Amino acid sequence: MTVPATAVALAATQYQRGDPAAAAGLLGPVIAAEPDNVRALVLMTHAQLALKRPELAHRAARQAVTAEPDSAEALGALSRAFSGLDRHDEAVETAQRAARLEPENAFRHNRVAWALLGDGRRGVEAERAARVAVRLDPQEADFRITYAMVMKQLDHGARARQALHDALALEPDNAVARHELATLDVVHRNPFALGRLARGASGLAGALRADPRQQASRVMLDVALRRFLVYTTLLLAVLAYVGWRMTEISVSGARLLAGVAAAAPLGTAAYFVCRLDRPLRAYLRGLLAEGRQRIAAIGAAVCLVLLIGATVAPAGWLGRLLGCAALGAFAVRLISISAARTKARTDRVDLALWWAVILCIAAAIVLEAGATETHWYLSLAALLLVVVAVVCLVVIVRRHRSRRGGFRGIRSRNAVFGRR
The missing domain is CATH 1.25.40.10 (Tetratricopeptide repeat domain)
Structure with missing residues (x-):
């Protein structure tokens, strides 16, 4: 040689x-x-x-x-x-x-599929190329992963999941297949499917154990755990706000909602944490103890104390306690998001939208508190601010879904071995 x-x-x-x-x-x-x-x-x-x-x-x-x-x-x-x-x-x-030069080489068709995926507009052609690669070499797990990525782009979650299970049947320790399967559980459209979110977090931890170099799995694991924290805080904020609005209709109903607002986040947290293994629970505790997330955790605890206090406080204090709990929960929600954000422009836009939501809700609470029969226009202004907050929330959700829908690619083992 x-x-x-x-x-x-x-x-x-x-x-x-x-x-x-x-x-x-x-x-x-x-x-x-x-x-x-x-x-x-x-x-x-x-x-x-x-x-x-x-x-x-x-x-x-x-x-x-x-x-x-x-x-x-x-x-x-x-x-x-x-x-x-x-x-x-x-x-x-x-x-x-x-591929025309080597029509029987599965790797050539696999590369065609990835090139078409990168284009983002030719998913059907990519599916055809990925299927040819699988047919030519059905024992290669990487081709099953490619096919799963095509199905993911085409929004066929069940078929993507099946392809990833097929890849794991061929290579049980394939970190990329584990990562993508777990990502399907983390990035889904039901924000309160906490069992699925916990399963995704555990899957990402398994992908990291299979290949500690999988930086994408580490990032997605942080996303999964932070998403749990954000959803829990959002549930607390919404229920506290509804309870505050209920004080004008029924004091007993407001007390009941205050209890629900305190119990529901605690229940969802227990449900989620119980489905994590011990190392992930330790990781979650570490996440709660760092930087802004620690401030958010303390703020959430204060909100829970306010809500529990509202269940037994005098009627005159009820509105103030629930209003402060709602504002505090929305602030905690904002801190939780900013703790996870990078300096990317799109994240700054999301952060600005969340600030708009917080300020609109805060202003609505202040205006509603000062509204009387002669100052009815304050209630109207508060209602308009709530509508603006809802519109901002809708925009945030649509932006998140559009980013998930666009293909961003993955750093799979295909990239390591030059197979993509």
């Missing part, structure tokens, strides 16, 4: 072990000595993509295709580079060309 061939083999080993930087360092001298070494150029493309350098990856892939225009492997690498540059039409065309 020649020295360049040995270096390429060693680089491939480093790449498969998850060290693309070491692989790129080994490949550099090989490509400098043999600029037409297609194998080295293809591997360099995958390494640069793993290092998030799509421009360098494209340069290497283009050089490989120039050296060997009819190499399906080089064309597949170039397609991946085009996808990394968001040049999706070229990625699809190049992947399809590679």
Whole structure:
């Protein structure tokens, strides 16, 4: 075996072990000595993509295709580079060309499916390509995962789930399949399906145990646990607000709602926590003890004390206690969100919308408290503010669903081995 061939083999080993930087360092001298070494150029493309350098990856892939225009492997690498540059039409065309050169190679059709997924508008074609890859090699778990991603984009959750179960039947320790299956439980449209959310959190923890390098699983686990905290706080806020409105109609009804507002979040928390294993419970406690989340936890506890106090307080105090509990819960909701947000622009927009909700509800409570028969317009203004708050909530929900609906891709093992 020649020295360049040995270096390429060693680089491939480093790449498969998850060290693309070491692989790129080994490949550099090989490509400098043999600029037409297609194998080295293809591997360099995958390494640069793993290092998030799509421009360098494209340069290497283009050089490989120039050296060997009819190499399906080089064309597949170039397609991946085009996808990394968001040049999706070229990625699809190049992947399809590679598939025509090797029609019986399942990896070529798998790359076509990923290129079409990146395009985001051709889900039916992606489903066809992914199905061909599965048919050509039914024992390859990665192809089942690709098919699941297509089904997820097409909003066929049941079929996506089945494909992921099939992948796990082939490879029980496949961290990517575990991650995606758990993500389906975390990112769903029923915010109060806490049993499903707990199952998703446990699945993500399992994916991390299978592959501790799965950064996406760690991020999604934080999302799952924070989502539980946010939903619980929202339940408290809504029930406290309804109880505050009830004080004008029935004092006993308001007391009952105050008790429900205190018991329901505690019940949902117990239901969720009981379905987590011990390490996840410890992780959740750590999450509650850090930064703003600790402030939110203290605030939630204060709101619960106010609600419990409202069940036995004099009638004259009832409105104030429930109003403060509602405002406090909405503030806790906002803190919980801001604790989980990055500095992305879309998150800042969501944060601004939540501030609008908080301020509208707060102003509505103040106006309603000062409303009388002669100042009826204050009640009307409070009602309008509540409508504005509801509209902001609807916008937030629609934004979240649109972000979930758009394809963002995953860093699967296909990416590690250059199979996408």
